[in-house]
Amino acid sequence: MIIVLKPGATKSEAEEILSKIEGQGLKPLYMPGSERTVIGALGDERKLGQLHLESHPSVERVDPILAAYKAVSREMHPEDSIVQFGHSRIGSKAFAVIAGPCAVESYEQLSATAIAVRDAGAHGLRGGAFKPRTSPYSFQGLGIEGLKILQRVGQETGLPVITEVVEVADVDAVETYADAFQVGARNMQNFRLLQALGQAGKPVFLKRGMAATVKDVLMSAEYIASEGNSNIVLVERGIRTFETGTRNTLDLSAVCQFKKLSHLPVVVDPSHGTGVREYVAPMAYAAAACGADGILVEAHENPAEALSDGAQSLYPEQFSALMNGLKPFVEAAGRVL
Amino acid sequence: MIIVLKPGATKSEAEEILSKIEGQGLKPLYMPGSERTVIGALGDERKLGQLHLESHPSVERVDPILAAYKAVSREMHPEDSIVQFGHSRIGSKAFAVIAGPCAVESYEQLSATAIAVRDAGAHGLRGGAFKPRTSPYSFQGLGIEGLKILQRVGQETGLPVITEVVEVADVDAVETYADAFQVGARNMQNFRLLQALGQAGKPVFLKRGMAATVKDVLMSAEYIASEGNSNIVLVERGIRTFETGTRNTLDLSAVCQFKKLSHLPVVVDPSHGTGVREYVAPMAYAAAACGADGILVEAHENPAEALSDGAQSLYPEQFSALMNGLKPFVEAAGRVL
Amino acid sequence: MIIVLKPGATKSEAEEILSKIEGQGLKPLYMPGSERTVIGALGDERKLGQLHLESHPSVERVDPILAAYKAVSREMHPEDSIVQFGHSRIGSKAFAVIAGPCAVESYEQLSATAIAVRDAGAHGLRGGAFKPRTSPYSFQGLGIEGLKILQRVGQETGLPVITEVVEVADVDAVETYADAFQVGARNMQNFRLLQALGQAGKPVFLKRGMAATVKDVLMSAEYIASEGNSNIVLVERGIRTFETGTRNTLDLSAVCQFKKLSHLPVVVDPSHGTGVREYVAPMAYAAAACGADGILVEAHENPAEALSDGAQSLYPEQFSALMNGLKPFVEAAGRVL
């Protein structure tokens, strides 16, 4: 850790900080410069977090050298992790496609959609039972009833199912009916929920928050991992920027960052990432090209009647076309679809 | 509502949409142009949300004319609301100053801080018992024990107390010990929590999320109000931008927007808004000047030892100076401190 | 154009606006609603710009229906444009790779780099003679001397050359020595420069500004096209967001937007887009996958000694590897490298 003192900080102020560092068992380093005094701390600097040196009135800034996350870091675990989702192995050579409607609306709607995406080659089924909607007057999902439909359709089609969990109290129910948890962008820093999922027994797909840096996402993943559940899949789904031509700005370079900094698998959600039906396929191809391990895509048997997010949902024939178009890119990336 | 059709949309596609609008009891309007056909819907367009016209393959975009929030809008309630917080009336002529540490660390720490801020003129005490921290390895708060300390110190100093609630399961406990709930930026779209608070009996201070527009905040407030609790105070605390010289970018023009669009009181948090101790006072003065109803400020009896957010916490003497400096600005705004 | 009046606007205020619209030869439409009055204007609404209706005190907002750009829009010109750059045809089936150092530093440096990238398969050479640097104390480029080196090396290697122009007074010199102009992100709204380039005889590669929406870029392209030069290539090179793990946030969905809204070719700059050497190749692959017509890449014979932007420049062997890696993705996209 590097501690830069304010201009005018005295030697005795520096010494106070140096002795605090030494008190934590780290090696302190004193570097008086012409315009600023800099202090170094060599060793496992994570211990210094307890000293709150950034609060000290003589300190201008504190630059950590090491990442604050450990369990999810590639340094601690150099090989790629693989997460089992049903019979799908996310992070393996097989590129995973998980598709389905934004919300479970009825058995008929989900079943028709699931059959369509399975027949086109999808490996998993998504569908929301608890929907976090911006407006209290929008459709909020079918709740437990939706979970039951999801499970039934998953069993009938042979597809593993994933659904969003929005609240600690629902963790058990979701674990009962689904093969994986999804944490939505709005709950990425709902730390209590992350901790509960860290104690659950099924994999967690963690979506990037709209204002979250790559490092923030890894810190949230660390919450889950530090409680014992390391079956985590990171999901890039776009961040909020000034650009209004797309619903979010899909940050595909985040895939590169995640892969460099962490061993966890990464999938991309081009549906929420763009919010525009016709941009979903090209962004899915780009995701495969830049090294993602899979995609999460919204498809609906009849998007024009969808109760939520219809504008970004693919028609069954569009989903089929996507699968066909995707194949050569997945193969160019040295993987199989 | 204005519906712009894609170029090439046919007359029969337009007629399909026109008849859907009519089916909801609204007056449809057909406006064929040289390059685009535009459709209007006159009446309470909120009913049209169920039609999901944005999902229709012939629709390019949908522009609502009316706001999606109602209960919190100024149009429904033209006069300013006043929210009772202890003996303080937020939104009245009295400018409210609520101060205290980021986290309740001990009885001694909170008590010393509370006495200092009360003696300097604060009207309320803040302090976190449940701390949502980016890192799982950071101090997470004292929990229920912290709530009890908060209540005790509030009673001893005569200050009403406010504390953050992060989870539905804690709503009852927080309501028992505190005079108001705070919803943090990370939970601004934790809709289940908002619904639970909408059924609670104490006021809610709703902080703006880091990626939330002013309209998003009002939609979240609508969640609370639509469940029956209209004692809501909006809190501007900065948004996330590319600027790194401050922790967030405090958006004071949001105060103007909130005041124009809603009847709810608005307070500003210059501590989280800037993250830098020496910017807190000037931003507090600016908040008073632009029409805010109060401020939420972090102060600590010894920031250099604070367990969280020390870099932005004021020393007791700085808080006193802030109160003195604030007074002429509050009076210039036609209010009293 | 749709004009929403403020609540409380009177019928006579509406009539004043309706008659202004009629006075411009458009068909006015009066839509009084329960909460707001809406006015429509059917016809070529671009004429209404002169009325400045958004300034009118009774007007709440004005929503245009048509885009403000015309010459560069796909509606006016449905087929893809092809821009000739030396013997390369940007926008054709051939995917274009233009590579070279950030700055021309010397004949030796540029020549060695050019030979390396040409031998690896590049189709064009880039190199800056006028460098817009954030700091006045950084290397500012070799100026005219740099242009001469660029021309010489271009001729010796048979590669067409492109270089940045930063000032109206330099347009003639750049046109003399180079095969194409590059407008940098910082000058994307230097409208005087755009107008001068609109009167020049060589193609213009227009880079997206760091705070520019896709529509802003198209408006800047319209400046060039409206002066007579329609040989324009749009360049996505990342926007500024809160994410600090990359230099910019490369917005590949902008490629989709550009392709939908405009007929102009689009290339991607993964070097400036990420600022990190090891992310350049995966982002180049993604660019090919999502439909870009080419890439602009920084390569240097010895990045560790580069006078600018070395951290994002590829070593010659990395560039070769990029070309090899790129080929299957270009072919998957139905193009040739």
Added chain:
Amino acid sequence: MIIVLKPGATKSEAEEILSKIEGQGLKPLYMPGSERTVIGALGDERKLGQLHLESHPSVERVDPILAAYKAVSREMHPEDSIVQFGHSRIGSKAFAVIAGPCAVESYEQLSATAIAVRDAGAHGLRGGAFKPRTSPYSFQGLGIEGLKILQRVGQETGLPVITEVVEVADVDAVETYADAFQVGARNMQNFRLLQALGQAGKPVFLKRGMAATVKDVLMSAEYIASEGNSNIVLVERGIRTFETGTRNTLDLSAVCQFKKLSHLPVVVDPSHGTGVREYVAPMAYAAAACGADGILVEAHENPAEALSDGAQSLYPEQFSALMNGLKPFVEAAGRVL
């Protein structure tokens, strides 16, 4: 300067960098840690910029300790600077109000506006002759004719005048007719223009770019100062964020940052900062409260007929009200209006 090496960097790689640092006359420091090696460089690290250490393949990142700007920094010049603008002294105890239309449209328009703002107490007159407009089809200003009108009206009303310069070739003309240059947000990094203004003899008001950090603005000011002109006024006018309820997000905490890091005076433009007429006054009050040295405000004798930016221009009576409302806040800040 602190140089963090990549994991796995060897001792000999570290030694290569250490000897480069020593070769520049700085004191090198070697800090091998358990997970990373860190290298320090003590002394005037600005010399190290020439080494481009960030490009070195063993270097993970480089953290400068000192700011890259010098001439405009408060460390080099601890007292506040005062810039003379006509008889106004920007940065003195007198709070400066500079008002006028977005564009000079005619003698009659400018004269009527100037008389109105002068009679209400303004200290300077603004008005654009060269207008950088997003669309090539919008009014582009009267050019030299506009400058002449501006000079004439300035002389008739006794107000010093400021106008935007957009191109090196216009610097002399603007200097002839106006009392100060304005550099607009879109040209903040038009470094050639900044250098030309550094050689001019009149003060420069430098507006913050839409994607510029506070440090970027100071680097641009350094361009001007390093050429010899230190009569620079920094202008906060809002940055581009995801918030769409205002035209930009006015970042008033930037005033605090500028004041801390630099000795230059700072004024705020609440008109462009918000883009909404009714938010101009409260943001002007807030600017005075947080320590700004003045404001730049758009006013027009008849905004409903303005050729540009009418929606944010004040009516004469609104400007008078602003001046009356502003006075107590200016006085609360210990200044005079």
